[in-house]
Amino acid sequence: MEYTVQQLAKLAGVTSRTLRYYDEIGLLKPARVNASGYRIYGQKEVDRLQQILFYRELGVGLETIKQIVTSPSFDDVQALKQHREKLLAERRRLEALIANVEKTLLAKEGRIVMSDKEKFEAFKQQLIDENEQTYGKEIREKYGDEQVNKSNEKVKNMTQAQYEEVTKLGEEVLRVLYEAFLTGDPAGELAQKAADLHRQWLSYFWDHYSKEAHAGLAQMYVDDERFKAYYDQKQSGMAEFLRDAIFIYTGKK
Amino acid sequence: MEYTVQQLAKLAGVTSRTLRYYDEIGLLKPARVNASGYRIYGQKEVDRLQQILFYRELGVGLETIKQIVTSPSFDDVQALKQHREKLLAERRRLEALIANVEKTLLAKEGRIVMSDKEKFEAFKQQLIDENEQTYGKEIREKYGDEQVNKSNEKVKNMTQAQYEEVTKLGEEVLRVLYEAFLTGDPAGELAQKAADLHRQWLSYFWDHYSKEAHAGLAQMYVDDERFKAYYDQKQSGMAEFLRDAIFIYTGKK
DNA sequence: GCTTTACATTGACGTTACGTAAACGTTTAT
DNA sequence: ATAAACGTTTACGTAACGTCAATGTAAAGC
Numbered sequence: 369m370e371y372t373v374q375q376l377a378k379l380a381g382v383t384s385r386t387l388r389y390y391d392e393i394g395l396l397k398p399a400r401v402n403a404s405g406y407r408i409y410g411q412k413e414v415d416r417l418q419q420i421l422f423y424r425e426l427g428v429g430l431e432t433i434k435q436i437v438t439s440p441s442f443d444d445v446q447a448l449k450q451h452r453e454k455l456l457a458e459r460r461r462l463e464a465l466i467a468n469v470e471k472t473l474l475a476k477e478g479r480i481v482m483s484d485k486e487k488f489e490a491f492k493q494q495l496i497d498e499n500e501q502t503y504g505k506e507i508r509e510k511y512g513d514e515q516v517n518k519s520n521e522k523v524k525n526m527t528q529a530q531y532e533e534v535t536k537l538g539e540e541v542l543r544v545l546y547e548a549f550l551t552g553d554p555a556g557e558l559a560q561k562a563a564d565l566h567r568q569w570l571s572y573f574w575d576h577y578s579k580e581a582h583a584g585l586a587q588m589y590v591d592d593e594r595f596k597a598y599y600d601q602k603q604s605g606m607a608e609f610l611r612d613a614i615f616i617y618t619g620k621k
Numbered sequence: 622m623e624y625t626v627q628q629l630a631k632l633a634g635v636t637s638r639t640l641r642y643y644d645e646i647g648l649l650k651p652a653r654v655n656a657s658g659y660r661i662y663g664q665k666e667v668d669r670l671q672q673i674l675f676y677r678e679l680g681v682g683l684e685t686i687k688q689i690v691t692s693p694s695f696d697d698v699q700a701l702k703q704h705r706e707k708l709l710a711e712r713r714r715l716e717a718l719i720a721n722v723e724k725t726l727l728a729k730e731g732r733i734v735m736s737d738k739e740k741f742e743a744f745k746q747q748l749i750d751e752n753e754q755t756y757g758k759e760i761r762e763k764y765g766d767e768q769v770n771k772s773n774e775k776v777k778n779m780t781q782a783q784y785e786e787v788t789k790l791g792e793e794v795l796r797v798l799y800e801a802f803l804t805g806d807p808a809g810e811l812a813q814k815a816a817d818l819h820r821q822w823l824s825y826f827w828d829h830y831s832k833e834a835h836a837g838l839a840q841m842y843v844d845d846e847r848f849k850a851y852y853d854q855k856q857s858g859m860a861e862f863l864r865d866a867i868f869i870y871t872g873k874k
Numbered sequence: 875g876c877t878t879t880a881c882a883t884t885g886a887c888g889t890t891a892c893g894t895a896a897a898c899g900t901t902t903a904t
Numbered sequence: 905a906t907a908a909a910c911g912t913t914t915a916c917g918t919a920a921c922g923t924c925a926a927t928g929t930a931a932a933g934c
Contacts, residue, residue, distance in 0.1 A: 369857065374881065384882090389921055404929055405883055426725070427718045430920070445729050452722045459715045462708060465680045469705045472679065476698050604622060627910065637911090642892060657900055659911055683891070 370399070371409045380417050387417075395434050396420060427455065537569040542599075545610055549603060554612035562610065563617035579618035586614035623652070624662045633670050640670075648687050649673060680708065790822040795852075798863055802856060807865035815863065816870035832871035839867035 373384040390396040391407065396417055398407035409417075416437060423433045428451055436444050544565055548558035570585070571577055589599055589607045599607040614620075626637040643649040644660065649670055651660035662670075669690060676686045681704050689697045797818055801811035823838070824830050842852055842860045852860040867873075 372882075383922080385921060385923085388883090393920095406929085407882085425718075426722050445726065448722055448726050448729070452719065452726070455715060455719050455722065459712065459719065462712045462715065465678075466705065466708050466712065469679050469701055469708065473698065473701050473705065476701070625911075636893080638892060638894085641912090646891095657911070658913090659900085 369411060369414075371414070373407050373409075376409045376414065376417065379414065380421060382417075382421070390417075390420070390430075393430065393434070395430055395437075426451065534569065534572040537565060537572070541565045541569055545599070545606060545613075546603065548613065549606050549609050554609055555616050559609070559613040560617055563613045566610070566614065567617070579620060583615055583618045583620035586611040586618075622664060622667075624667070626660050626662075629662045629667065629670065632667065633674060635670075635674070643670075643673070643683075646683065646687070648683055648690075679704065787822065787825045790818060790825070794818045794822055798852070798859060798866075799856065801866065802859050802862050807862055808869050812862070812866040813870055816866045819863070819867065820870070832873060836868055836871045836873035839864040839871075 371379065373387050377384045377387055387396070387407070387409075391398060396413060399410040399413055400408050402408055419437055420433055423436060424430070426448070428436075428447070432447060432451070435442050436447060541562060544558060545562040548554075548556065548562050551558055553559060567577065567582060570582065574581070590611050599610055624632065626640050630637045630640055640649065640660070640662075644651060649666060652663035652666055653661050655661055672690055673686055676689060677683070679701070681689075681700070685700055685704070689700055794815060797811060798815040801807075801809065801815050804811055806812060820830065820835060823835065827834070843864050852863055
């Protein structure tokens with residue numbers, strides 16, 4: 369039995385373009401080409417196409433399929449195992465995406481139908497998520513997973529009053545810091561008040577406070593572009609100013 | 622605070638190329654362009670980029686993101702729900718792929734380590750899967766899901782002896798059919814024997830036999846290219862011949 | 875025998891979300 | 905003054921085909 373492109377295409381449930389493409393990339397060459405330049409496929413090619421489509425069905429890339437079907441000694445089991453790993457990783461990624469979308473949907477819909485309590489829970493979760501998403505990797509690198517997880521735990525266990533407090537405190541730090549910045553003196557009363565407010569704010573996230581860690585974080589505010597951007601949002605140079613104030617507050621350096 | 626491409630890129634954790642691309646497709650235009658042609662971004666653009674990246678993180682396409690962030694009236698909840706459906710479908714597809722790969726791995730490795738019993742189970746599963754993969758859609762369309770599922774159930778419940786029987790029967794149908802074909806008479810003894818063997822073979826898949834369904838299937842063998850290819854593999858025209866024989870066998874048409 | 879219709883061929887561009895040069899101008903630091 | 909670092913536009917590459925366009929060939933009907 370011999371087939372032209374279209375015939376083989378129908379037989380296998382692909383388009384003729386696909387067959388031409390497979391010819392082009394050398395994945396499946398026709399048995400011969402007739403006088404008019406038509407591609408003619410035989411039984412061998414049909415079988416091979418079945419094989420190709422089988423692996424394609426599994427999501428294997430055409431390049432890999434080429435390896436598998438062209439070299440008989442190719443370790444297809446090994447290839448399949450590797451491919452399985454890729455699929456599993458992809459599934460994990462999807463799981464995370466789905467969870468995220470659903471959480472977002474919950475929060476968005478929640479604006480209307482969620483109770484205050486639930487809303488608050490979602491906000492807390494969002495606070496954690498945003499933190500994770502924005503700073504997670506760097507903080508985990510610099511301070512370790514344990515510290516970050518503890519911090520997240522603390523947020524989760526906050527009461528609503530505490531949550532409002534921490535939000536207000538964060539804003540107050542910025543406000544006082546800005547006033548202090550205008551005085552230009554990091555050792556002055558206002559700057560030291562800002563540093564103290566910052567310590568209070570911090571204590572909502574860290575399970576124990578230390579001057580060293582506080583000073584370290586202050587330095588990070590300057591070194592890390594993202595933190596810097598946050599504190600510089602009102603005025604450039606405020607991250608440095610806060611660092612200086614905290615260094616004085618903690619008696620460091 | 623104003624940022625050049627690189628600065629904003631670092632701030633947001635993307636490359637400058639990404640920002641230029643977003644500018645190009647009109648997803649995020651800079652606040653202004655300075656005298657040297659440099660892109661300058663302001664706070665508003667930073668916020669918008671955050672939003673964009675948030676949706677991107679969820680796997681939403683840039684075109685959709687554009688809709689969401691440009692038109693304030695856009696129903697983002699609806700968009701997210703649609704997106705979730707896509708993610709769920711993708712996950713289902715992945716599940717199927719993974720199951721398939723693992724089954725294949727089992728079968729491949731099984732050649733060496735699987736017991737006969739397990740091997741046999743895998744073969745049965747493979748028989749079902751191959752059928753599903755090759756003919757599933759069409760058969761389901763023509764005969765309905767219920768019939769197909771019943772058929773699969775029957776296969777699953779086969780004993781090893783029955784499985785071997787069905788395999789042998791399938792081969793015998795082809796062999797006798799070929800001999801009958803050479804006689805050229807679909808009403809002849811050989812052709813009618815082939816039709817009867819085919820009925821026996823069928824009864825392994827269908828939970829009850831009817832002449833009408835048998836004749837219908839025979840017609841499908843001719844109409845559907847894939848079935849036709851199977852029965853024509855030895856000789857072109859055998860699918861038609863089998864249909865004629867079955868029509869006579871069932872007294873149809 | 876001629877015309878229509880169906881099918882074949884080879885380009886070549888479009889798709890997604892950028893990566894990666896190339897070729898060249900600008901700003902900053904030494 | 906010069907080099908390093910940064911900015912710009914233009915343009916090709918990616919995976920696996922879909923979708924024309926322009927053109928040649930085979931089969932079928934009149």
